[in-house]
Amino acid sequence: MIVFRYLSREVLVTLSAVSAVLLVITMSGRFVKFLAQAASGALDPGSLFLIMGFRLPGFLQLILPLGLFLGILLAYGRLYLESEMTVLSATGMSQQRLLGMTMAPALLVALLVAWLSLSLAPQGAYQFQMVLNKQDALTEFDTLEPGRFQALNDGSRITYTEKLSDDRSQLGGVFISEKRLGQDKKDRGISVLVADHGRLEVKPDGNRFLVLEDGYRYDGSPGQADYRVIKYDTYGVQMEKPEISNEVTDRDALATRDLWGSNERKSIAELQWRLSLPLLVFIVTLMAVPLSRVNPRQGRFLKLLPAILLYMAYLTMLISARGALEKGKLSPVLGLWWVHALFLAIGLALLYWEPLRLKLASRRGMKEMARG
Template identity: 25%
Template sequence: MKIIEKYITRELLLPFFAVISILVGLFVSFSTARLLTSAVTETLGMVVMLQLVMLKTIIALEVLIPISFYAAVIYGLSRLSRDQEMNIFRSVGFSDYRILYTVLMIAVPVGIISGALSLYVRPWAYAETYILDAQAEAELNASRFQAGRFYGSEKSGRVIFVQAKDDSGTRMEEVFHFTKKAGISEIIVAKEAVQQQQISLEQRPHTELFNGYIYRLAHPEGKDSAIQYEKMTYFTENDQVKWHRRKAASTRMLWESERPHDIAELQWRLSRPVATILLALIAVSFTRVAPRQSKSDKTFLVAAIVFAIYYNLSGLAQTWVEQQVVAAIPGIWWLYLLLFIIAGLLLPGLRQKLLRRQ
């Protein structure tokens, strides 16, 4: 790599690492604050909360990497242009095409990293996150309760009491569990309960109850009932199992599926490297500043608006595929074809070449 190309590479990578560090720091701070307010530390402990923050950050990298490189290209090339360094490069024969080529040589590896995260690392992170979330939200999660205290939820209408717990924290004694829904009150009491750990998404969180009773109280009309049991398995209700499986599904599984939701998820993952490269090309077009003229504030404002429009359209395109408003082909790819056309028209060298041909 020649001196000028190395210099431009450095001027792009330094702000890239700076921007992504700032965004990751902000995301970690936001995620930590959100989990603290949801009382996850009381449910699963500080260590698990930190694991959740790490996993959510890994998931977010597929978005943070493209926007960080997008901002880095705008900042780096704008500074070079503002300080007249671009004019010096051109005066020694370093054309706009070579500048664009240098940006692409960086954008392609960054896009590959973003794509690898989206295709392989992100599904694993989602799977681990859902397992931890399911454990945290389990109604009879032994880790949530201290012995000798009542726990209630206005949202679900539950009241839970545990008389004692063993040292492992998974075995409970003298359990009382009250729920009220659909006009029926249900009381479950058990001499002993053992929480079973969830080790995969296919396994639903559950607790095994021993030697107890189930009382169902129908009101204002109906018959009450009482059932005695020696062993009962209590499963946690989960209305989002399908959503979880799709987000955590392997890329190969999505590739073989013909369901619209799976197709939309697969196309989203495949689009990450494409988005990174096309956004970098569009970013190059924002960086031509006239001599002795600074318009950095305006440049970043327009660039931010463009990215916001793209990000909202990408979510809309995925939703259209999920809802079968748009077929699997073109799927979400119409948006990236549009980005490619915009990039081609905005890039000065390509635009001038097209005009000369006309």
């Protein structure tokens, strides 16, 4: 029991450290992406941390299996390097017994990954989809920031305001540039609106109007001298009425109970993917235990790169099989399970190959001694 607690603590501590580093790297990359979208006006800056919170379970369900795999390699590699495993082997610690002890923390991680993949991650993806739907319903004036040019509609409209009130209803120093398209969708030049003041009016029926005051409108095409200039005291433009959609388009945002019994290939692939992640934990544990065995003279990192490449091959084949299943190139019966079966066989081969090799070498040596 003392050895079991010691090994479990070493694995779990290393798992926590590795997973924390991987999580920081992953979330930093995604945060930079969302930050760029917020800077362009595609996202509300106030919802950035909310979005990251909703995406956290989806990150963790992929990070934890890798963290466990690397945790076993690093923790047990250190024990082999410091000859602690040699002492344990001398007291009867076989590879199979070591694997059995390692499966206990692996079971804990698998249960956590199952909770994430089957429940928390779909809920987070659904809430993330709802946030995006709300963002799509916002107009440029809902995300407008004073003193910054904001491109919208793929750059077809540029909006700028020098001043903006706290309630976002009063604007000062307004500039709006928009491409004009004809009925044939051909470019008809640009239209530029400038105004000293502007305000947002909401009618009782919910319709919203942008009212500009004391300004000019310029219509024409760049490079030509036929610009039309209109001076106005008041210029009103009706804005689109925001409509928030509750529609979920991504399969990963669907609840797991909605995937059961579905005949759609994408739903089947999504369900098998969610079930594969907890199964992935046990198989990578089976592979990590024999791969962590190193010679003290070779160093603890000798097998780290091949082990990571093996893990990446496993995950890549799972993703490829998922895509093939979605496109109908794989039978749902075969699905993703053949990938697990393949790497289960690889894990068993790694586990029993070294003892078998040593046993054969021992028999060969005994035969040579008998002949001598």
